Amino acid sequence: MKPPCPSPTGRRKTRCVPLLLLSLLLLWASLSTVQAAPQLSGPDILLEGVATDVQASGLDPDRPWHIDDGTRRHPLEVDADGVATLSLTVTDGPRTLSLYDASNTPAATLELDPVPAWLSLLPALTAITLALAFRQVILALFAGLLLGGWVLHGMNAGAVLGAFGDSVNVHVLSAASDSDHMSIVLFCLLIGGMVGIISRNGGTRGIAERIARVIRGRRQAQNSTALLGLAIFFDDYANALIVGNTMRHITDRVRISRAKLAYLVDSTAAPVSAIMLVTTWIGFQVGLISEAMDAIDDWNESAYSVFVNAIPYNAYPILALAFVFLVAWSGRDFGPMLTAERKALSEPGARQAMSSREAIVEEADIPTKEGIPTRALNAVIPMIVLVAITLGGIYATGLAALGGGDHELRDIFGEGDSFSAMMWGSLAACVTAVIMTQVQRLMSMTETAHYWFEGVKSMLLPITILMMAWALASVNEDLHTSDFLVTVLGDSLSPQWMPAVIFGLAGFTAFATGSSWGVMGIMMPLVVPLAWAVLEHNGMAGTAEGMPLLYASVAGVLAGAVWGDHCSPLAETTLLAAMASGCDLIDHVRTQLPYAMLVGIVALLFGALGTGFGLPWWLGLAGGVATLTAVLFTLGQRATAATKVATASA
Template sequence: MNTTLPGRTMRLILLSILVWLGAGHAQAAPAISAPDIVLRGVAFDLPVQGLPEEGALGARLGERTLAIERGTDGQGLIPGLVIDAPEATLTLVDGDGRVLADASLATLPAWLSLLPALVAIGLALAFRQVIVALFAGILLGGWILHGMSAGALLGAFADSVNVHVLEAASDSSHMSIVLFCLLIGGMVGVISRNGGTRGIAERIARVIRGRRQAQSSTGLLGLAIFFDDYANALIVGNTMRHITDRMAISRAKLAYLVDSTAAPVSAIMLVTTWIGFQVGLISEAMSGIEGWQESAYSVFVNALPYNAYPLLALAFVFMVAWTGRDFGPMLKAECRAGLDGGRRDDLSNREAIVEEADIPTKPGIPTRAWNAVVPMLVLVAITLGGIYHTGATALGPGEHALRDIFGEGDSFGAMMWGSLAACLVAVIMTRIQRLMSMTETAHYWFEGVKSMLLPITILMMAWALANVNEALQTSDFLVAVLGDSLSPAWLPTVILLLAAFTAFATGSSWGVMGIMMPLVVPLAWAVLSHHGLAGTAEGMPLLYASVASVLAGAVWGDHCSPLAETTLLAAMASGCDLIEHVRTQLPYALLVGVASLVFGTLAVGHGISWWLGLAAGGLALFAILRLFGRRPTPATQAPAPTRQPATR
C-alpha cells in the first residue's frame, strides 16, 4: 500500500552510488606526516601528501614561512625543518592563506638521543656484563621513544625484544652475518676435532722460536686474510690461539693483534668486501655536486694516503710485535699470562665459556695441517670467486676493471657460499680419512655452532640498540652539533672526531660511513667553495682528507667500542673476554688515534704533505712505545707449556 517506498529507496541508492563515485575520483586531502621523534634544534625533512597539482603552497611554523618542495603524485617535502620549542604547530596553507592541514609536533631535548648508547657503553665497561648493558640501553631508548612516562616503561620492556631485537633479526644482511658465523663455527669445530688446527699449530710452532715471531706471524696472517674483516677475525683468532697460548702470549694481546689487522686491512685494500660499499657511498655523495668530474673509485684511491688511522694502526701492530714492549692494561695482561705459564685460575665469565667450548683434538689420530688448510683455502677461494662472479654479472658483458667488479660484488652471498663449501670440504675430508664417524663429525660440527651462540646473542642486542639509535636520530644530532661554520684547515679533523665518536656510541663503522659520507662530502665541497679552494691543487687534498676522515674515524671508533661487531668477533675468536679486550686495546687505539689526528688530519689541514705526516706519526708512535713500554717480566720470556683444554 506504501507506493512511494521503492522510488525513495532507488533515489537513495543512486545518491549513494554518486557519492561513492565522487569519493573515488576526489583528491585526497592534504596531510602532514609527523615523525614519531623530533629532536629540538636538529634539522629534519617533513613529508606532506595530497598536495594540489596547481597553485601556490607554503607552510607556517609560528612566525616563520617555509617553502615546500613539490614531488610527483601530490607528494611534497619541507626540507631542513628546525624546531627550537618544546611544542609547535605546523600549518599547511595555500596561496590565499587558507589552512589546508596542520599538525602538532612535540620535541625532545636532542641530548637524550645519545643517552642509550652512552648508558650501554658505561655499564658494559663498569660491570663487564655486556648483554645486561645492551639490554639496559635498549630499554632506556624504548622508554624515551614511548614518551618517558611511568606507564611507558612497560611498553618499552615489551618492545625491547618484540620490536627492536626482532627487527634486527629480520634484516637479511644481519642474518647473512649470523649464518656465516654459525657455518664458520661448525667448520672450526670439525677441523679442531679432526686434528687440523692442532696440525697448523705444530707446523707453525716448528719455525716460531719466541714471542716476537708468534706476534709477527699473527699480524702477517691478518694481512693475508685481507678480503673481509669478519672472516679475518674468525680465521686468524682460531688459528693462532693455541700457538700464542704456547708462547705465553695473553688472549688480550691476541685479540688486539686480530682486531687491529681486520677492519684496518679491509678498509684500505683495493679488493675487499668493503670497497663496493665505500665507493658507492662516495658516488652517492658526489652525485649532487656540480663542477666535480671525477670517478668515485678515483676519489677513494686518492683519499687512501690520508686515511691515517688504519695505516698507523697496522704499523703499530708490528712495532708492538717486534719490540715486545707493552704498556698499561696490556702489559699487566701479558705479565699474568707469562707468570702462570699460560694458564689462569681467575678466568672471566667469557674466557671460561670459551675454555669450556674449546674442542680438543680426538685422541689417537694423526694431526695433519692440511685438514684445516684446505677448508680455509676453499673458504677464501669460493668467497673471492663469488664476489667476482656476482660483480661481473651485475656489470654485464664487456671488459671491466677488477676494482669495479669487486665493488659491485655481493659480499654477503659470497661469504655464505664460501663458508658452506668450507664446511662440506671439512666433513668430506674427515670422512675420507676415517678420522671420525659421521655421527661424531655431525656432533662436533654442532659443538662448533654452539660456541657461536654467545657472540651472536651479543650481536643481536647490539643491532637492536643500533635500531634504537636510528629511531632516536642519534647520528643526526651528532652531525648537527658541528654546524656549517667550519674552517677548511680544521675540516678533516672535526670530521674525524665526529665519525669516531659516532662509531664509538653506535658500534657500527658501516653505519657511520653510510650516514656521514652523504653529509660530509657536500659539506666539505661547500666549505672549500666558500673559500675559493674547491677544485684547486690546494683544496683537493683537504677534500680527499675529509673523505678519508669519515672512513678512518669509523674504524677508530669501532676499535674503541664494546658494541662493535669486529671487536666482539676478535675477542670471541681469540677466547678473550670482550671487556678485557676493549680495556686492554683502548689505550693503544687512543694513542694511534691521537697520532692520526695530530700527524694526519691536522698536518694535512695546515699544508703538510701526507707522507711527511705519516712518517712523523710512525716515528712518534715508535718513540712513545720505546719510552713508556717495557717487556713483560723475565718469567714470561721462556715458552710456556701448551694450554690444556678444559675437561668436559
C-alpha cells in the same frame, strides 16, 4: 512494486549479477574522480632545534598552496602527485601548522610538540655509560634500546610497558628479519662451524706444527709465533687459543718469557682479524657499516667496498703487526717486557702461576682429537675455499651488476653482492671441511656434526651483540640522533680532526669496557652518518678530498676499538691470550701496555691526524713504521746482551 530480484530462482539470480557488477563499476568510477582531501603529516617525534620534514598530500598541483607556522608563510612546491615537502625547525615549544590554498581557506592543520633534542642522545649515552660501569655490553645495549623506546612512546609511565614490548617485538625482530642482517648471521655461524671442525680434526694444529719445525733459536721462535698469528687469521679467539697453547712449550724451551709470548699472541690475534678480507670479524663490521649507511641517501657504495677502502686507514692494527715483527726480528725490548725477558733467561725454571682472573674466562678452545694425524691441509684447504669463493662471488656478482665488459677492480668489488658471496664461501668451506674429515676417517659423522655445532655455539655471543647493536641503531634512526649530532657538531667539528677524535673516543671506550665489538656496535651507527654530514656541510661529501676522510672515520672506530682492547685488562682476547700463554693477566697487561700505547700514539699522529690533514695513507704508515723502529732501537735492549753484561760485571 516488487523488487527486481524477489525470487531465489537461478534465473532471477543471474539477472542480478550484471546489475551488481554495473553498480560496483559506477561506484569505483565515481570514487576515482574524487580527489583525496588535503592532509598534513609530520614525524613521529620532533626534536627541538633540529630540522624535520613536514609533508602535505592530496593537493591540486594547478593551485598555489602554503603553510603558515604562526610566524611566517612557507610557499609549497607541489609535484604532479599532489605532494609537497617542507623542511621546518621548531625552537620555541608547541606549534600549529595550517595548510592554506590560494583563497586563504584552511585545508588542514598539524600540531607539532617538540621534545628536547638532547633526549635523542640518551640511548647511546646510556649504552656507553652502563658498559663502562658494569662491563656488560648486552645489558648496556638493551638498556639503551629500552630507554629509546620509552622516549618514542611519549615518556610517561605507560610508555615503559610499550617500550619493553617493542624492544624485542619490534626493534630486535626488525633487525633479525632483514635479509642482509641474516646473511651476516649465517656467515658468522658457518665460519664458527668450520673453525670447530678444523680445530678438532687436527688441521689448525697441523699448521702450528709445520711452523714449529723450523725453530732453532729465540728469534725464530718469536718470528714463528708472529707468522702463526698471521696464518690463523680467520678468528681472534681461535688465534689466541691455538697460537698460545701451541707455541708455549716451544718458547719455554728457548727461554722466552710467558709475558712475551702473550704479547705476540695478543697483538696478532685481533689486528689480523680486523683487516683481513674474510674473517669472523668482517661480517660484524660490514653489517654495522651497512646499517649506518642506510641513513644516508646520497651514498650508494656497498658496505663491503667501504670496509675494503677503509683498510689502508686502519693504522693501529697495521702498525701493531709491524711492531710485533720489529720486536721479534730485532730481539730488543724495553720497559717491563725487558725485565720479564731477563728474568726468563736468568731463571729458566721459574714459571708464573695463573691468577684467579683467568678462571672466569670460558675456554673456547676445541682440542684436537687424540690419536689422529695432524695435517695442515685439513685447515688450509677449507680456508682457501672460503677466501676463493667469497672473493670470486663478489667479483662475479659485481661484474654481472655492471653488465660485463671492462671495469676497474674497485668498481667491480664495489658493485658485488658481498652478503651472498660470504654465505657461499662459508658454506663451501664447511662442506669442504666435512668431506675432508670423512674421507680420511678422522671422525665419525656424528662427531663431526657435534664439533661443527660447538663452533657454531662459539659465535652466539657476538651475534647477540650484533643483533642488539642493529636494534639500537634502528632506535637512534627513529630518534634522529645523527640529525641532532649534525646540528650540534656540524659547524664546530672540523673534517680534518674527525678521524683523530673518533679514534681516541673509540679507544677510550674499548679500554674501559673491554669489548671491541661492543664499541663498534655502539659507535659505528652514530659515527658514519655524522662524518658524512660534516663532510656534506663543508662541501666535501663524495669528493676525492672528502672520501679519504670518510674512510678514515670508519677506520677510526675499528682501529680505536682494537687499540683500547689491547690496553684493557677486561678484554676477552687479553684474558684468552694470557690464559693460553700461561701468563698472569696483570703481568701480561703491564708488559704489553707500553707497547700498545706507543703504537697507539704513533697511529694517532701518523694515521688519524696525518690522514685528516692530507697525508697519503701509505706515507703515514711508512712514517709510523720508521718512528716505531727508531723508538725501539733507541729505548730497546737485547735481553741476552744485557744478561751477559750483568754477569761480567758481577
